[in-house]
Amino acid sequence: MTHKDYSNNTKIATLKASSSLKKGYMVFLIPGVLLFLLIFVFPLLANVVLSFTRWSGIGTPVWVGFANYMKAISDSNFWASFKNSLLLVIAVTTIPTLIGLLLAGFIFERIIAKFGRGIANFFRGGFYLPQIVPVVVLGIMWRWILQPNWGVLNLSLKAVGLDMLARNWFGSASTALPSIMMMMIWMQIGYPLVIFIAALQRIDPTVYEAADLDGASWLQRYFYITIPLIRPEIFVVVLTTIIYVFKAFGQVYVTTKGGPGQATIVPSYFSYQNFFQRSLVGYGATITTVLTIIIGLVAVGFIRMQTKQEQEG
């Protein structure tokens, strides 16, 4: 089968147009660049600069060099917040992604085939609903569900005779962070699900036909064909989820406010406490600067890994 090679023609056309095209589009970038500088770059730089000062929010900042960073290193709250954040990232990235993969496969292959798109869309929308409802509303809802004396979870456990599983969910240091994890996993499932369903739709069915001819089971097909083919989507989901969970604030603010003790403190909430309640703006900026650096490194690492995989694949 022959096909004409149009690539050279387009290359020539592009080269001819490139000089005037380049001059043209730069101008249209000005508003976007200005907004980017104003809303993103300047505040970020200001934050980094503030992290080297001591400031209460009004008056003039006082330069203190690395004092805030030294303070952070010896502050148990600082380490606790990053430890909790790391645990949250691990739990809330892996579990919803795995559940999303399995559910997406199930909905795409079984539900659509047997019940049609309408039912499949209903389930997809339903799982995605927690992503749309404001975090504050969901947080209050989960506070009611996990209330130790009359919350739905404990009452249900007691009703079926599983009393020993009932816990002081948000109120006990051993179950507070797992409760937040539980809440965030539940909130997060819809996001990978929706993306993976879309990803599955772009897989060429002939690949599956070939696998069926070779006698592959559903599971083998899923793990050896489907998942490798949607690797780009998996990368995107994992990266964006990691970034999202690192920044998590509302979930802690509405439920435990970092308690009991330091059990659920996270960097963004700790920073908020320092900015607004303790009026230690410099120290709060330090925490967010460190958080930004960590997220930046993770993002760069991931994208590097993904590009390498794409080049190899």
Next chain:
Amino acid sequence: MKKSLLWIVVMVLSISMVAAFSFAGCKAAAEAAAAVAEETPSDVVGTLKIWDMEVDNAFSASWGFAREEFKAMYPNVTVEYEMKTFEQMEQSGKMFLNSASVPDVMQCCSGLSRAGMYASEGLLTDLTAVAEARGWNDITPPSFQTTCRYNEQGVMGSGNLYGVTNYGDFVMVYYNKDMFTQYGVEVPTSLAELEAVCDKFVAEGIVPITLGGLTGWPIGHVWWELVLYNADRELINNYFLYTGDVDFQGEAFASGAEKLAEWATKGYFDPNVNGISYDDANVAFVQGQTPINITGGWMFGSFLEKITDFDWGIFLMPGKNLNQGSGGDLWVVPEKAKNKDLAYAYIDLTLKEEAQTIMALVGGVPINADLTQITDQKVLDLNAAFSTIVANDGMAFYPDWPVPGYINVLSSNLQELLAGTITPEEFNNAISIPYNEYKESRE
């Protein structure tokens, strides 16, 4: 040729668009500045911006009445009233005061970490002369002056007058009279008797004291009351006014933390106390599940309205003179406020007998009310209790005042103390560190 002309036109349009937006902003700012420079005649046309934090209680009733009186007195003044939450004021109060959209009069918590800080940074109007001229000093009890005056470092008790308070506030024991009668216990007259009452309820399988550990700060009220059993005026002054060192392992603090931990192990609080919010805890009291609720006067009006199933009353934590309480929150007039005379007129109205009596009727502790109009015995008891504290010079304020953000330190450590994950010594050590750090940074 055509393409470069197009390019020039696009460039010019973009630049002029950006310029137009920035000039529009400047113009708006210039107009606002002109408006500020204009004098607002004191009784004709203008606006009055009022912010407070109260709803559905004695204060909102009293101040709502004052606002209506104000509108009647100044028919051509637009009253812009906004209710803010405690958290909004706590966290963003400073930014509001420093901005152009500042209110003319606002409710502000007393103490170093709020009113004191704002005063020391020049954000509040000095009301010393105004208070003298308008006779506010005659209405406010002398003991309230502590929370109204702040010096240059923001420490309360001396210096210029920056706030005006129009009510009193204190922590007390709300109790379910029916449950007390049912289980044959009487109002205690000492701490030991109070513990005996609690033991009786525990023996009957009832949680005696309702407490919202999840919310954190309510634990502070119970703890501070226990600390006060072995405190004296000198300790209070050292703690709040930095007049001397505070020994966090001394008798008052040691016994307070030990007693609280003891109460937790004896089962005086719900075993799930750190999972129960302040709202839930109050609901448990209102529904008659828990007989005792140690909290402040801000809940009195709500209980008056909501408790219909049983008879209830109040008593002060028995067997001591010092009691958590103070002059209530302050009216402050921001330095950048545009309508200060109208603000002063509003403050006048909130201090007048009419508004103050309404506050008393709905369950507040006013300073200038006609108490002969009160018929509800509970309200009379409330005011009598407050008068007792004032008469004994017993105001011991609230423990989070001395350090900005101390409320979080206290809350998270108290949660751990209740859970038994730290000892009383560790607790007192943990709370001493930020206190001493802050105190040193001020010197």
